Amino acid sequence: MTSVPLDRLLLWLAAGLYLVGFAAGCLNLARRQPTPGSRLVLNSLLAAGLILQVTGLYIRGLAVGGCPLGNKFEIVQFVAWSGMVLYFVVGPAFRISLLGLFTAGYAGCLAFLSLLIPEWDAVHGVKLFGNNPWIELHASLAVFSYGAFGLLSLTSLMHLLQNWSLKHKRLDGLFWFLPSIVQLDQINFRLLLTGVGLLSISLVVGASWWMRDTGSVDTLKLTLTVGVWLAYLVALVLRWRRGLLSTRFAWTCILLFATALLSLGSVNSSRHHDVILTPIR
Amino acid sequence: METQPAVLFLLGASHHTAPLAVREKLVLDAARAAELAARLRQTPGIRELALLNTCNRVEVYGVAADATVLSTLRQTLCEVTGCPPAETENVLFLRHNHEAVIHLFAVASGLDSQIVGEAEILGQVKSSYEAALSRKWTGPVLNRVFQKTFQAAKHIRTNTAIGEGQVSIATVAVDLAGKIFGDLAPVKILVVGAGDIGLKTVQAFQSRGARAITVASRTLSKAEEAAAAIGGWAASLSALPEILQTADIVTSSTSAPNAVVTAEMVGTAMKHRRGRPLFLVDLALPRDVEPECARISDVYLYNLDDLAKIAEGNLARRRAETVRCHEILAQRTASLWPQVAQSLNGGG
Numbered sequence: 050m051t052s053v054p055l056d057r058l059l060l061w062l063a064a065g066l067y068l069v070g071f072a073a074g075c076l077n078l079a080r081r082q083p084t085p086g087s088r089l090v091l092n093s094l095l096a097a098g099l100i101l102q103v104t105g106l107y108i109r110g111l112a113v114g115g116c117p118l119g120n121k122f123e124i125v126q127f128v129a130w131s132g133m134v135l136y137f138v139v140g141p142a143f144r145i146s147l148l149g150l151f152t153a154g155y156a157g158c159l160a161f162l163s164l165l166i167p168e169w170d171a172v173h174g175v176k177l178f179g180n181n182p183w184i185e186l187h188a189s190l191a192v193f194s195y196g197a198f199g200l201l202s203l204t205s206l207m208h209l210l211q212n213w214s215l216k217h218k219r220l221d222g223l224f225w226f227l228p229s230i231v232q233l234d235q236i237n238f239r240l241l242l243t244g245v246g247l248l249s250i251s252l253v254v255g256a257s258w259w260m261r262d263t264g265s266v267d268t269l270k271l272t273l274t275v276g277v278w279l280a281y282l283v284a285l286v287l288r289w290r291r292g293l294l295s296t297r298f299a300w301t302c303i304l305l306f307a308t309a310l311l312s313l314g315s316v317n318s319s320r321h322h323d324v325i326l327t328p329i330r
Numbered sequence: 331m332e333t334q335p336a337v338l339f340l341l342g343a344s345h346h347t348a349p350l351a352v353r354e355k356l357v358l359d360a361a362r363a364a365e366l367a368a369r370l371r372q373t374p375g376i377r378e379l380a381l382l383n384t385c386n387r388v389e390v391y392g393v394a395a396d397a398t399v400l401s402t403l404r405q406t407l408c409e410v411t412g413c414p415p416a417e418t419e420n421v422l423f424l425r426h427n428h429e430a431v432i433h434l435f436a437v438a439s440g441l442d443s444q445i446v447g448e449a450e451i452l453g454q455v456k457s458s459y460e461a462a463l464s465r466k467w468t469g470p471v472l473n474r475v476f477q478k479t480f481q482a483a484k485h486i487r488t489n490t491a492i493g494e495g496q497v498s499i500a501t502v503a504v505d506l507a508g509k510i511f512g513d514l515a516p517v518k519i520l521v522v523g524a525g526d527i528g529l530k531t532v533q534a535f536q537s538r539g540a541r542a543i544t545v546a547s548r549t550l551s552k553a554e555e556a557a558a559a560i561g562g563w564a565a566s567l568s569a570l571p572e573i574l575q576t577a578d579i580v581t582s583s584t585s586a587p588n589a590v591v592t593a594e595m596v597g598t599a600m601k602h603r604r605g606r607p608l609f610l611v612d613l614a615l616p617r618d619v620e621p622e623c624a625r626i627s628d629v630y631l632y633n634l635d636d637l638a639k640i641a642e643g644n645l646a647r648r649r650a651e652t653v654r655c656h657e658i659l660a661q662r663t664a665s666l667w668p669q670v671a672q673s674l675n676g677g678g
Contacts, residue, residue, distance in 0.1 A: 211509065231512050291605055
């Protein structure tokens with residue numbers, strides 16, 4: 050009998066807690082009667098999940114000698130984790146009703162999916178970033194920006210649902226508890242700004258090293274990464290100039306995130322593991 | 331000879347038992363209420379007293395030395411109000427002991443109200459009790475029962491869905507505006523038509539923080555008059571296309587035979603609004619806003635039927651919740667009653 054490695058066990062438990070939180074939140078909604086402290090229960094489950102997930106990722110990080118972003122499994126786990134971290138930053142600041150529930154479902158599904166597909170957790174070498182903390186920062190910031198974009202796709206989905214419910218006069222159940230259209234529009238803009246900011250810093254850091262050795266990153270990865278960044282940047286500029294608004298903006302954010310997620314596999318598989326970059330001293 | 335136990339009683343009539351014509355006769359103004367209280371307090375055997383007098387109910391709560399005293403209550407009430415006893419035959423109801431307690435719990439919680447779950451009744455029960463307390467009409471039994479009533483009502487309002495969802499047209503519109511704009515303080519409101527319905531709806535918006543209000547009417551003087559009454563600005567109806575570019579909420583209630591707010595007008599205005607949503611509340615019959623406006627992106631149109639349907643749905647949900655509320659109140663009454671019974675008979 051093979052035993053589950055500790056890091057994966059913790060990640061399983063974290064995913065389980067996220068999904069339990071999601072199920073409990075859905076149950077509350079179905080009863081249309083939030084019990085006192087239901088928000089606290091949900092946040093406690095998510096916080097416990099977050100701690101388990103970060104512990105699991107930390108153990109794996111120790112094993113690989115750096116930030117665990119070496120395969121699709123680790124990247125997806127990191128995206129789910131960063132979404133949850135951002136929820137705990139954004140949630141209390143903006144008091145977005147139901148965001149915790151949506152984040153629980155999103156992070157739980159992503160984490161679970163990555164655990165269910167063993168092929169995603171392919172063995173990879175240690176010292177993934179060649180002991181270069183800048184490359185590690187570049188990678189982790191890039192993936193963390195995906196967390197912001199993930200959360201943005203959730204708030205965009207909430208925007209679309211609220212718009213649909215108001216247009217079709219269906220205000221019962223889940224729709225009753227959704228935040229206002231204007232509030233969602235404001236949070237969408239701020240999340241997009243955060244995501245683009247993080248990705249831009251990541252690309253600046255990455256580019257400064259790439260300039261020293263342009264062969265260290267292959268064309269596919271470069272094209273996809275810059276393409277995703279450019280697409281989000283265009284969306285940000287259009288939104289800022291009020292050329293892309295409301296439901297069209299929400300749909301754009303969801304489609305962009307789906308594209309960005311799908312491109313992750315290609316970005317990861319085109320990584321040059323044999324290129325070892327070390328900081329100039 | 332065996333002594334009869336003291337009794338907690340309730341004598342009353344409400345919208346459930348009395349038609350409006352009878353309730354009109356039974357209503358107690360300040361003078362009548364004082365007279366009734368004086369008469370009842372002079373009645374031998376009446377130890378404690380509190381009167382609950384609202385537009386939908388007249389209820390006398392009290393403690394009597396024994397049940398035989400109660401026979402005079404009905405007659406006294408009829409004499410004071412001038413309502414013929416024959417008309418009160420099936421209208422006045424008498425409840426004893428824990429039945430009186432559970433009734434008061436239900437009344438204060440809004441379960442017995444015409445609009446189930448309304449919160450105003452709790453304030454009215456509190457005022458009635460405070461009036462009785464200040465005049466020293468109450469004693470240990472009623473004091474305990476009323477205090478527990480307030481606790482029970484608070485519990486019901488906090489832990490059940492009895493007060494959830496708005497049940498009037500105006501407050502439903504305000505709730506919907508909250509779903510679109512969140513905070514209503516920075517929202518600009520345009521009232522088309524200077525009639526009562528529109529102005530009452532605006533008052534509901536004002537109660538939720540809305541400040542910038544413009545009244546537009548075909549006759550400018552009417553608009554000015556209405557605007558002065560609600561603290562807003564006046565405009566002529568001809569300025570509607572321009573105002574639509576900046577207003578966030580438009581409530582319309584004119585008596586115009588044709589649409590006042592057209593889809594073309596709204597479509598043009600939306601081009602200048604740069605994605606800011608527009609909430610159209612059509613309170614007129616025939617309708618003031620062309621239904622095609624609802625198809626325009628970021629425009630949310632609700633007419634009288636839509637608002638009424640939401641209000642009815644909320645009311646139905648409240649009614650469904652009453653079953654659970656009554657169960658909770660029955661449990662609370664059961665745990666309270668032994669202490670009250672002890673108090674009634676001279677203990678604790």
